[in-house]
Amino acid sequence: MTPRTDLTGYLVRYPREAGLGDEDPAAVLDRYHTSDYELVNDGVLLDRRRLLDHIRPARKRAAGLRVEVEQALVDGDQVAARYRLVAELRKGGTITTEIYMFGELAADGRLRRAVQATRTIRPE
Structure with missing residues (x-):
């Protein structure tokens, strides 16, 4: 499975696995992205190292993840x-983020580059 063959599956599985x-x-990260993958999230460039640095602390904070x-x-x-x-947090509470993502695929179907705009949805 790659983002090319099942984009919805990627969007659901990658955050859970990571x-x-x-x-x-x-x-x-390597299963779904090329080695030179870059993510621009809300104007901030995240290369491979910065993405990995983000994943490790996120694992400590998250108790559950769901993608819609x-x-x-x-x-x-x-x-x-x-x-x-x-995201359901270990210390309680939930954070809901709306994401608009545009990306470019490599020949093998993995993501090479993505640009995202996000906004946090406040609980009503």
Whole structure:
């Protein structure tokens, strides 16, 4: 499974595997992304090292993760998605983030680059 063959599956599985799993975060990252993968999240560039540095503390904070995909589109080597990531925290509480993602795929179907805009949805 790659983002090209199952973008919705990737959006659901990757955060769970990266944020909650016991597998080496680098192996999880490499399964779905190229070695030169770059993520620009809300204008901040995250390369491989910065992504791995983000995953390790996230594993300590998250008790559960759920992804609700509204739209996921693949067109050639381009992808786009609109979805929500719902994180349940170990210390209590939930953070819901709405994500708009646009990306570029490598020839093997993994993500090479993604740009995301996010917003936190406040509980009502």
